[in-house]
Amino acid sequence: MKKRETSATFGIIGLGRFGLALVECLSHAEKEVIAIDKDEARVKQARRFTDLAMVVESLDQDSLEEAGIQNCDTVVICIGEQVDVSVLTTMTVLNLNVPHVIAKANSLMHGEVLKRLGAKVVYPEWDMAVRLGKGLIYDNFLDSVALEGNVEVRRIQVSDRLIGVSIREADMRRKYNLNIIAIEHCKRTDVDFPSDYRFQEGDVICVIGQIRNIERFENDIQ
Structure with a gap:
């Protein structure tokens, strides 16, 4: 996906409640948002707010590049429950040289791992x-x-x-x-x-x- 001439572009990976709320908030602020999830029903919900919502079965580097994640100014990884997927996805996004990478964590240990990788960590429930x-x-x-x-x-x-x-x-x-x-x-x-x-x-x-x-x-x- 080619980079558009626009203001800040955001990537949201994982469209649970937290991710979908971010998509809605950013879209209402007229920001360009790339929203991805492997669940088609969640992606369908996100399409109410952005045309760039897409189903991505695998979160490997090739798939994320195809979705245009490398063109984002900020990417938020909203995967909390599956720690291994969260960590691997965060590593992949960081390898794409995205300027700002934020990752959701569900525990202090999970957050410490993400922080050591180089992501900014948020604890929404906490x-x-x-x-x-x-x-x-x-x-x-x-x-x-x-x-x-x-x-x-x-x-x-x-x-x-x-x-x-x-x-x-x-x-x-x-x-x-x-x-x-x-x-x-x-x-x-x-x-x-x-x-x-x-x-x-x-x-x-x-x-x-x-x-x-x-x-x-x-x-x-x-």
């Missing part, structure tokens, strides 16, 4: 469970993005304790070593706000810092 757990523990937790070094960007609903308190008075940098990077208010996101801004009902703050400090802050404002 990540979802962690987010759910945080939502159950912290009343104000909305969402988070994990960074290296136990650092997170977290969206936190302003609690009653913070309403009417200014950013200066909250003094989060000194007390918790946290920085506010954005405030969401009235369906608008502000990244440039004065220190005398007073938190209002319905505000959502986006903070960045060490996870332990974020959790200490959330405990204090509940």
Whole structure:
């Protein structure tokens, strides 16, 4: 398959729930998506979102090249249950010199093998469970993005304790070593706000810092 003159092209290998959701999301963002699976029914579902969904019986190098995987900027291997297939497919995609290779893992050991091969590893079930757990523990937790070094960007609903308190008075940098990077208010996101801004009902703050400090802050404002 010849490479098209287009923006980023994505390859999704494995069209279970995780893979199909990725195909849908990327296609809605008008990205070119190559979606492959050996199951014809799954491929048929993917064709609702991309014309480049195809049945590929074998995930060897020749078959992946025929599908055009080598032309992708990013490939996500969404095979978690069959560890051997996941590892071999990841090796094959890396051998095709795809710039960004992401692989789904179902266990830490599985993920460690994929990481050693050179892929970025994601743990969808683990990540979802962690987010759910945080939502159950912290009343104000909305969402988070994990960074290296136990650092997170977290969206936190302003609690009653913070309403009417200014950013200066909250003094989060000194007390918790946290920085506010954005405030969401009235369906608008502000990244440039004065220190005398007073938190209002319905505000959502986006903070960045060490996870332990974020959790200490959330405990204090509940």
